Amino acid sequence: MKRLLLILTLLASPLWAVQPDEVLDDPALEARARELSQGLRCLVCRNESIDESNASLARDLRILLRERLVAGDSDEEAVDFIVDRYGEYVLLNPQATGANWLLWGAGPLMLLLAGGLGVIYLRGRARSKTPSEAPLSAEEEARLRDILDR
């Protein structure tokens, strides 16, 4: 039983994201590597970053990234190195280039558009007067203010 269990456990690995043997000795460098790998996609996984993924490709990419950082690459250079080899698909944070500005601009643009429409609607509501609502007389206004401001 125990042996079977051991075999099965071995079959089951790797189960795990970042392995202890990948971790760099320099904590600052390692922190940068972790930060960067959270923005890189594991290409064979479904919507997982290489930092989270258990796939062996993700491990290779993590090691590659760390090699670049140890070799003295800046964050940008290291990411560009990987994008050059694996394509734009590897970036979880889409670049704001080309038509992608539509993606990034969608929220603000929509807010402007909807906000504009909203203001037009609200002004219309504030101005329109239903006939049943006669304006208050000066005396009533004064009394109302008295009540409200008390």
Added chain:
Amino acid sequence: MITELGHFALVLAFGVALVQMVVPMWGAWRGRAGWMAVAEPAAAAQFILIALSFGALMWAFVTSDFSLQLVVANSHSAKPMLYKISGTWGNHEGSMLLWVLIVALFGAMAAWFGGNLPPRLRARVLSVQAAIGVAFLAFILFTSNPFLRMGTPPFDGQDLNPLLQDPGLAFHPPFLYLGYVGLSMAFSFAVAALIEGRVDAAWGRWVRPWTLAAWVFLTIGIALGSWWAYYELGWGGFWFWDPVENASFMPWLLAAALLHSAIVVEKRESLKSWTILLAILAFGFSLIGTFIVRSGLLTSVHAFANDPERGVFILAILGVFTGGALVLYSLRASALEAKGVFGLLSRETALVVNNLLLAVACFVVFVGTMWPLVAEMFLDRKLSVGPPFFNAAFTPFMVALGLILPIGSAMPWKRAKIMRALYPLRYAFLLALALGGLAFAMQTGRGLLGPVGLFLGAWLVMGTVVDVMQRLGRGPGKLRRLRRLPRADWGKATAHGGLGVTMAGIAGLMAWAVDDIRVARIGEPFDVGSYTLTLRDVSEVRGPNYLSSMAEITLAQGGAVISTLRPEKRFYPVAQMPTTEAAIDYNLARDVYVVIGDAQDGGGWAVRTYIKPMTNWIWIGCALMALGGILSLSDRRFRVAAGARKQPAGVPAE
């Protein structure tokens, strides 16, 4: 035999739904009371038939009837009973059957409890609801029939995906579906009102409880799913901006907007046409969500059926219902005139801003979810849109929402004075600011995320307290007034406070989490943060349908042992799948989250430790939001005066 009866009941339900779709609608058009009255018994019959059918399928799972294809593919005789039951909806066919069961349930509820609706409106609502049922029943019967038999039944099944064998996930889909499908009620009311050409305060009051119930279920369902991801997937994430998660999040955002705009319709008879549009869109997004998950168009962690034929069918349903409703809307919306007049500064305006922010936030999520597809089809660019995008593009809207919420909810209807709304909130604001500042001072060299989240959380919670205190007025008798505060007000306060708690929790977790990866040798203690962990032992354990290596790790702080954690690495032999079972020491201030990895070549085991501050606040906040919804749902006006039409003046109240 039972299986065949279930299959037969499903076909019968399809027939009944067809009748319920056509006859009452025709009757409402012709003004024939008898034809309209068909709707109620038909709705009840349809529900009972589908329930029988669902029961038959569940029976097949419980008794492990391996002559059924579905049971073979998703069950195993050694599986614990809970997961045999939840296996009924842990697959594509069964989950679609659950979906129509809930559609029929809501229809039957509207028939049973809708006695005070005008008969014509009720007939139309039930007819539209039946139309949704017809579409999905056809979908099940023609493309994904759960009752197909095997030619030669095998001895045992292929087991349910082990990741799904978990109590949190056993109940996640039913709640989510109650939410998705609950929005179909709002949709049916909207379409019926458009056909009728009439939306008034009473309509707002009828629609609100359904929307509220749907929103509560969605909140619980999403929270369960996120909690499951947190403890089961083994790296302590709680939200991944996965297409499937977004599919449930978009209807949630729109339902939140809808239940706020329905208040304006109910109280002030304004925003009618926008509310109708929201109701259509909210259900439309539920359908889009179903389409995304079922078609496998955007593959993700938990899509379990990827089949183009099914995808096209659901796309057709989506097109017919959303498209049809929108065409109807464009024809009839102009007939809905607003009555209430309000100033530029008023609670109405604040609720419009709420709707604006929620709807645009939903739009951002939608664009982000669909963009990879758009880019691939039209721009020939293969790209990813992941968490960094959503965090950057979505969060500002939630920050703005949190900022204005206490101010807006302090404003009176019709016209407000900004200083009058702000003045009582001044201490809450300053206190929240101080708390955020303190957090900023105590952390060194980190981003603004944590302090801002803490500020927003405190601002929302304290703003809510101030709001309730304002309701008590001045002078004596405050306690009496507190007791007599309507439940809707308690609901509002609880839900808004809950949002604050969740926001603070998310920010705290994302900003201040600490993690540690290392090889731990048995008996050698190691430090993470202010804690000392010691791996004591790793032993082999046999579960009902899995094998496990279970570690024993003691957690100590300042020399005193706090608890013993037992993280596991499981292997499910039938499904040939490993899973991680993290061990978590829960507490309000932080979670200590431990995962055990592989045995290392040089001895020792890989151990991953996280300290995750304020994590439980996320789910406590969600629970508070759901509780707020339930409180609001139990408000007197829904129980007593639900839909009571305005009596003409002079008639005494009963």
